[in-house]
Amino acid sequence: MFSKIKIADILVDSIPFIQEFRDRVIVIKYGGSAQQNLDLRDKFARDIILLYMLGIKPIIIHGGGPKITQMLQQFNVDNKFIDGVRVTSKEAMKIVEMVLSGYINRELTFFFNYHGVKAIGVSGKDSMLFKAKPKNFELFGYTGEITEVNISILQKLLDDGFVPIIAPIAAGDSIDHPGFNINADSVACEIAKAINAHKVIFLTDIKGVLDANGELISTITPSDAKKYKNDGVITGGMIPKIDACVSCINSGVKKVHIIDGRILHSILLELFTINGIGTQIIPE
Template identity: 55%
Template sequence: MKKKIQTVQTLLDALPFIKEFRNQIFVIKYGGSAQTEQKLKEKFAEDILLMYLVGIKPVIVHGGGKKITSILDRLQIPTKFIDGQRVTTPEIMEIVEMVLSGDINKEIVSLLNNHGAKAIGISGKDAHFITARPKDFEKFGYTGVIEHIDPAVVYNLLNEKFVPVIAPIAASNKLSHPGYNINADLAASKIAVALKAKKVIFLTDTPGVLDKDKNLISTLDKVSIEKLKNDGTIAGGMIPKVDACLEAVEGGVEKAHIIDGRIEHSILLEIFTTAGIGTQILK
């Protein structure tokens, strides 16, 4: 009986958050171990289903860099990175689109549908939902920077009760163009701003942003982030993530979250509990 009462108490604790977040859009950048380990995939799908059923409108943006690299290695196609971003040749762009739109996107859609959510997969090329320009064509090839997002495409899907699953590939306005490979973190941030989302959540393979003693920093803003960058506390792959978070909150998103996708039900723990489990970034 005691266990049953605790279960009810947990539900009651979540009730204020469910009320607050009902009918709000949450953009979730899905990556890391949560996207590759089978057990974590199942827990992720359960989290999205619960959000969906209580009236939150989840929008999934996914990456797939590790799988792209694996297939390029298998095909013996050389690939290189500059400043953490892949140089995208025409040959690599073909593989990027095949893996992101044709493989990973459909796997996520199938996973969510099998759990009872009504998911549908798109890329930025669909209805020219996302258009981009070259980041630096001489240096990066078909790696792009987003110029425009048409939120109506996603709003229409949400109004029809779909969970949109978005592959970060952008269209070009030029005829017969192969499109652009977009960093998934930056795509999630831009999409969250365009959709006027309540939150953007980044699933990673770290607990969040850590201080020099490896303790979790629960809350950050622009001033504290710049200070931590300058003293080297925030470095490497965490820099583009916090930059994406800042871009989102400065663009009107209420909060951005960096959480540990290796923890089961990490999304629910972050949004439906007072303490949360990761780092939240505020304006």
């Protein structure tokens, strides 16, 4: 009986959070690093389904770094990064798209539909949801950056009750162009800015942003982030992530979170508890 009352208590305690988030758009970046096994991926989907049932409007953008790396190695294609951003040759681009759009996006979309929630898997190539240009073709090849987001399509999907699940791929400007591979952190950020999201949450494979001693930093402002980058504390894949967080904050998103997607129900812990988990990025 005691434990049943506890469950009821927990539900009642979540009322203020539900009041805050209901009808709001929350953009969730599901990092490739946090997609470690089938059970974790399915539980992630079910947490988002709960948010959806509570009247929150989630938009999912997924990465796929480890799976892409594995496939590139399998096909003997170069796997190179500069400051945490992937360099994408024409050959690599085909594999990147197969993994992101053909495999990860399909599986995640299926989980939602399997559990009875309408989800639609798309990339920037679908109805030109977003457009891109090369980041720096000499250096990064077909790695792109977003130039424009087609908000009316996204809004239509949300209004019709779909959960959009977005692969970070955009079309090129000719029929023989393989398309652009875009870092999913920056796609999440550009979509959040364009749709005026209430919150952006990045799920990754680490507790949050760590300092030089490996301790979790619970709150960061844009100027702190700049310092940690200059001091070499933030490196690799955390560079595009923190850049995306800062860009969101500078464009008016109130709070951005980096949390550990390996922890079960991490997204619910972040949204429905007072202190949350991980690192929050807030204005100065």
